[in-house]
Amino acid sequence: MTEKLKTFYNKRKTIILLVLFAMAIALPFLIEKGSVMSLIVRIMFYIILASSLNIINGYSGQFNIGHAGFVLIGSYTLSILAQLGWPIWVLYILAGVVTSIIGLIIALPTLRLRGIYLALVTLGFSEILRLIALNWTGLTGGPMGIKGIPAPWFFGLRSTAPHNYYFIVLFFVIICLFTSYRVINSKVGRAWMSIREDDHAAMSLGVDIRKYKAINFMFGAFWAGVGGALMAPFYTFIDSSMFSLDEGFNILSMVIIGGQGTLIGPVVGSVVVNLTTEIFRFADEARLLIYAIMIMAMMWIRPQGLAGTSRSVIANRSLGKERGTFLKKLLKKKEVK
Amino acid sequence: MGVLLQTKNISKYYGGIKAVQNIDMQVEEGEIFGIIGPNGAGKTSFFNVCTGNLLPNGGEVWFNGKNITGMRPAKIATLGVARTFQNIQLFNFMTVLENVKIGFHTHEKTNILDAILHTKRYKEDERLTHEKAVNLIERLGLAKESDNLAGNLAYGVQRRVEIARALALNPKILLLDEPAAGMNPIETKELSDFIKQLRNDGHTIIVIEHDMKFVMNLCDKIMVINFGKKICEGGPDHVKSDKEVNEAYFGKGTTF
């Protein structure tokens, strides 16, 4: 089914994209309710965050489970500087840049770590960043957080109303997906994927693994930072409790439920996960129970994710020594011979 | 014709096990150089030292008049040393075309900004890479596999894709680690012809094998390794008649 969809898409690429774009623009005019718009805006935040994590986990096969740390840096960078009166539009980008520098600082000493070790280090960094944000009261407001984060001017409107803010987020979602698409279909993207598939072979072809892993981390962190920065003015208030490890796991589940190693996967993932938790609101305290069962069922039924093809199943091989089903297939093939 | 790849006194130990001991080797430009030896003789370890995948415990590796000992594999690859792996290490979930395109990595100058903005440099790179990759694939007779996932190909074809990927580097020297392993006689013959063709195209080639016949027919010069030591070096005829080699390979008392 996915294959058919794909060929259909490839045939009418421009038209489909144009229709999608038109729909995206029309959306706020069709939906009246702010709460529905707000949910859509939340989904779009997560599209950016999940896509940025997908760049790291899905394309270069590194395993980052502390993504919330990057989001935190982005959010706080914008909030702190916005208090000093810096223009918000500039800060969206600047927050991304700062986050990607932090990403580089984290990546440099950890370049030779793989799999579970890298996972634990990212998790550790995420917690360290959160605790610093909680304790460095002078800079971050500590447990008091930062309130009254201003929204940017937008066509003469300065409002965090979801109908207006939607366009700002939409803009960044499009840029994020667009740049990711272009980078992935270039020398850089191919180098990332070669590292994911087989780092020894990549090395033997002259791919500077350290450099490309670092670039990968920086690119992923950049968008995580932008995503975090986008959230702050919309919610007008941030504190460190918004960037716990659970938040990182949440983003990770979106990537994997959607399908990592594909551009569309994180998009599908954030839509599905956020809608589900919203739909099961009627279940009251059993809400997260249902969500938990859904995650597990998902891994049983479709481990490559909703939008994933078999190509992305293996996307995170560095986490496992075994080559998964693929190796089995290979072995069988040899036996036949 | 000068010396292209040279090792001086290379040793590699794993704990107490001496995998490679004091091996000297000289490979001249334009020759097909064979390394043979029984399983576990240290061929692949020696190979990995030459390509930088392993650090030697002693000795030096020189390539094209440059000391490359201790350089990172990626750097060595950039200098013009390409290799294949004993147990085929293709990028299984990428297409054949993508696999070969990665081979051109060192020739591309695109950086991340070029990619995002689609600058002239990006377009030029993509066009050239695509052209060259398609050419290379055609040259190796892989045209009809171009869009298949590398992992789904037949074994012999995978070998060829791996060689194509290595050739994309446009290397001065090509190191093939047991290229004939698991092939049937017809495929082996084809491979042998293909390697000769490569040499005629101007590549220098080192081949590891333990299939004696394959090596004898193919190589200009052969080095024999046993228990990590070089026991013999010379042309096929010289090696064939060497007593020590025969003992190492077939036990005492046998002759070719």
Next chain:
Amino acid sequence: MYLLEQLINGICQGSIYALMAIGYAVIYGVVGLVTFTYGEIIMMGSFSAFYYFILFGDNLFFALIAGFITAAVVGIVVHKVCYQRFLDAPRYISLICTIGMSMFLKNFATIVFGSEMKGMPAFFAGKFIEIGTIRVGYMQLLIIGVVIALSLVLTIYLKKTRMGMKLRAVSQDKKAAALVGINVKTTTLIGNCIGCGLGGVAGILLGVYYNSVLPTMGGMAGLKAFSSMVLGGLGSISGAAIGGVLIGVVENLGIALTSSGLRDVFAFLLLVLVLVIRPQGLFGKKGN
């Protein structure tokens, strides 16, 4: 003197981390997969003892056995849902599955057991030995004793018994183990159950020592267990124990020198530093 006191505090607290880490090391060693459900296993063990005390009276020893069994049973469920099917698949799949399972168990406990903090009966109340001016309670001694005993018994069990041998074989190479006729499926299941059972025991001692049982107690506990194990070196039981103690000591010395709020910063900084300098952990073998 003051730092010595803090050092002893650190060892006492570290022994609790060590206790939790041992079970994790067994699970990771045998199953070979990272789990985020371990904290909730600890929590389940703790709750099982809580109800045991209510139903059958205050007998710590039998409660430990009950906790071991309960946790092992939960372990079977976790194994069936999160590991067995994914042993050959890329590891992130089972990892996400364990995140789901952890969420499930936590919310299940909140709904069934209630969300408020519960207490445990006191054992060895008011009994302690004095080292200088520092008092070390019997409960702390018991925990340290259990850690040392478990490390020894487990090491001997793994080295000397048939089952232990099988477990080690499976932990080193599942395919090779299968080739020599070991039933890999059952063996990993048993290994996981042992690990989870130990987690349950740790949970009970944790609950009794701090006199608190909560559905949310698993999160940090599991994380510290995980960190201790990785710090010590993957799959090494005594390594995990030492890793736990080390984290405890560093945390407490950190608190002594700076502020209490920075406790976890020290724990994770230690972890990051060790991994950066020695990626295989303190006692891990290289090339893992």
Next chain:
Amino acid sequence: MLKKVLVIVMCLSLLVGVFAACGDKAEEPGEVAGVIKIGVAAPITGNFAEYGKGFDVATQMAADKINAAGGINGKTLELVVMDSKGDAKEATDIARKFTEDSEIIGVVGDFSSTCCMATAPIYTEAKMVQLSPTASHPDYAGMSEYMFGVMGRQDAEGPFVAQYLAAKYLGAEKLAIIYLNNDWGVSAQSNIVKGADEIGLDIVALENFVDGEKDFTATLTKIRQTNPDTICLVMFYNEVSIIAKQIAQMGWDDVQICALGPGTSEQIIELGGADVEGIATSTPFYVTESDPVAWAFKTEFESKAGFTLNVHSACAYDAVMMMAKAIENLGDNASREAIAGELASMKDFVGITGPIIFTADGDVFRKYKIAQIEDGQWVQKTDYDYAD
């Protein structure tokens, strides 16, 4: 095949759910005769579930009580409870839902200041009252005229604890403080310090901890170096009982413990046993059998919730009662906007937690009693007039 069917079923159920979720809100706006709706936002799942559950039970009890007594001016009070998970992002979505539902006239909630402060601009824009039972961030209530907090600011309790509970009642000379590192803990702590400075009470140690901490031995050992005669614990019941136990275990018996935060929580005694004997606390309310209304509330709450009453739940109960009273007072003029004014000017409300009178900001300055644990029971030691 089975997989495909399952996937399709899952997708379909999702879609159906989406339409259901959007559809049920698309009803005609306008007031349904005879019903008044109040929104309740609470963390029913997640890490604060313990308090969210209490909110759920207590607010429902309040509504039942009002309806049993004939409702508000003859109309039935209906609560719309939504789970915010303690997550600011979900809380804002809920806020938008409440503000869009024209039937909902006011909101009680949320639990954490984080959620309340993130939602404040949304409620303000809709001119809707957010009456939080527990938010105690010093800036929260001042954010707009529609924000109210019932719990009471620490500007009053902090100095009371320092000057009256610690210095006057316990005779402290050297005070050590351990506080929970969140917005509430920090503001309480800074107000204690301020109060202590005013009377020259010496603060010898000031330590914080992150929520979820269980082992305080290192902190206590550190504090013990400074030789305080009194320790003030700014935290909730669970940590108080753990700390008391660890102090006893250290054999540190020449120190007096006082607490700000747990109130007269029964759980402290349940959990702490003999170790919590002698702990003194300030409390805005103290339920005794001599107060039949409060006592009945307490017993009913405990049978419904399954755990003992805490101050948060009592505040949630009062919040609903207070809003109901405001609506009742307004009669036919009841509107979102009017409730804010009515609440601000209400001077005669006395709830379970004592009299509640809002300041200009929308906070409450409460008066406090001192209670102490004697023989395993809370005993009221001073009344509201102790500080006068």
